Amino acid sequence: MFDRMSDGFNNVFRKLSGRAEISEANVREAMEEVETALLEADVHYDVAKKFCKDVVQDALGKEVTKSLKPGQEMIGIVNDRLIELLGGQPGEDGSEPKGIMKVAPGPTVVMMCGLQGSGKTTTCGKLAAHLKKQGRSVMLCAADLQRPAAVEQLGIVASQAHEKMPGNAPVSFYSEPDKCDEYGKAVGVAVKVCQNALKKAREQDVDVLILDTAGRLHVNDELMGELRQVNTAIQPHQIFLVVDAMTGQDAVESAKAFHSQLEIDGVILSKFDSDTRGGAALSVKSITGAPIRFIGTGETLGDMEVFAPDRIASRILGMGDMVSLVEKAQQEVSEEEAIRLQEKMAKGEMTMDDFLKQLKTLRRMGPMKQLLGMLPGVGQAMKNIEFDEKELDRVEAMIGSMTKDEREKPKIIDNSRKRRIAKGFGGDQSRVGQIVKQFGMVSQMSKQMANLGAGGKVSAVKQLAAGGGMEGMMPGLSGLPGMSARGSTKSGSGGKKKFKQRKKRR
């Protein structure tokens, strides 16, 4: 995500800060490179042009050329402009609260719409899970009568949200599957289903009713007409457009059309966990005026985040996103748990069990590469590093085949124990040795860190930052299980690429 753009910006900052004196031409030239990077990242053509023009203007206006730290100044300017592009600082534009509004009497009605295949149905489930966590009851209504088995799909998603997701509120499901046959033959069938759902939701005192509508093209007058009908008949409180984050230049075309016909309240970007370069995220708000509200970051119903322009801007600039990281951590680990661990670490009493628990917690927070990418400076350094999550599976399995004694006192693990453990998880004896050794190093390090005290820790981090960011730590990080540098796999142009067996990574 955003790697291409980050590269572009970082090149500029490096170039500008490496000089004693910079000229207007230097700035312009550098921003041309950024423009290319933005276009390659699918930022809309007009947006990319305007953004670069604005930045150049700001830079000249602020007399960056005379600054002692032109690189720093440029970072500031670009950061501000990026945040603006992404939707502004929270609350700055006087916009309504980011979440789903509450209305009395209920229910709050939310309508989802979007192109075919953009991820509406899954997003409905994620939104339901999000609300359930806040203790709000949800009803999902299957208003997609068009795509075969869409009703069934939403039904399954609803029961998953109800049964498996955390929170103290029910998620129910409303559908009229027999209406699918009528659909397309009679008018207003979908509208009727939505009306019935609303009635039911009122009766059952549901907090939020979410309407999952069929995917449609913004140029299809008939189907857009249907959405307008639902809009008039039900008057949803909030309308969200679901946009695939991998969309190219067309993202703004469709968003503009949906917005002009329905006045959407916001966009939800789906499939944000792909390796898209993320141009849609930068283009939608400035062209359509509709802000991005949430991003979908994975396939399970818990994988959705509130979209925060300032945080995304820092991710794009390779400055990491500690705020989101800390928030994710807070969701997974309770305060007491954190304190308990802190004490154990200070005494050097961390056990393999604690290690395993931490590893599992960390992995619940998201793919390792994504997490590490949120650390300042690491994103850049991580670019060519691949993270094999399977290796972490193996480590988990390995610790799983240790006895209780071994997990509490890893020091007792001798060669014969190593052999037994290796057998137990079906791996290599030397690998067991490595992990035990690494564990020793980690617990030593964490003991020192824990004993530094708050002030010490801050200055340690500051020192790190001053010494060229966290990149210096990378050699150490590369010792983490699962990490391996990626060879250059750039495909040659022209020649037909033959089917290759996927390389087995170890």
Add this chain to the structure above:
Amino acid sequence: MALFKSVIGKLKSGLAKTRESFGGIVSLLSGRKLDEQLIEEIEARLIRADVGVSAARTLCTGIKDAYRKGDMTKGEDALEYLKREIKAMWPEEDRKLHTAESGPTVILVTGVNGAGKTTSIAKICKRFKDDNKQVLLGACDTFRAGAVRQLEIWSERLGVDIVKGHEGSDPAAVAYDACSAGLARGADVIILDTAGRLQTQAGLMDQLTKIRRVVEKQIPSAPHEVILVLDATAGQNALRQAEGFAEAAGVTSIFLAKLDGTARGGMVVAIREQTNLPVKLIGVGETPDDVEPFDPERFVEAMFEESANVG
């Protein structure tokens, strides 16, 4: 191949439809004198059509050179040039689906989530059916909620056999069963639907490799065609999709779905350049009839038409 005979009629009505959806056609290039500014506008247009910066610049360099030498003077010349260039990238034989010399033709269909795989299968299936071929569908998407049922509904509507496992079962096992059923029943064509996945999900990509291997084992010349379904609205990520799926599943061709919107699908040019994968079919709607063979000339024209809709 006889398969496409029936396509011709459809093609005409389909084209009319595509044109319609582009609304009032205003061609950027017709009747204009070529100059540096227009060339820049052409480049912008190509980028807006998702051709990508580098492919757009390469194409425009040719125009620029010819213009500066005085060999090219009119907007139409530039259009002709682009048509020629892009047509040359797609020789006729690269626009037809491969079939088995004997025994069943196996087609494996792959792509990212929501690209249009299952619907495109219904379209491919319909074409073969219209050509009196016996088709069997394999529902190897055992992951996404309701996916098996979705394909099953299509099989019922189209009147073809389907082999399915239950949700959560091993997709490779379903592929295996589909192939054996196809062999036993003497099917002409076996089309396998797979779950949508992102090319970054190593485990799921490995699973595709496994499905492919299972198919190969059963029918040695298979799969005869491994189709990557691309969503025409996709941007430059489509190139990564092509690379990722080619590596894991040995993709042989592209089905470009959802060309009935305002997206132009230009990324297939960059994909052709970098991976040599050809586009063979395009999707222009949601019914099984909404499919056309890829036409490079028409494709170029569409990039320079104004879309009238967006308000």
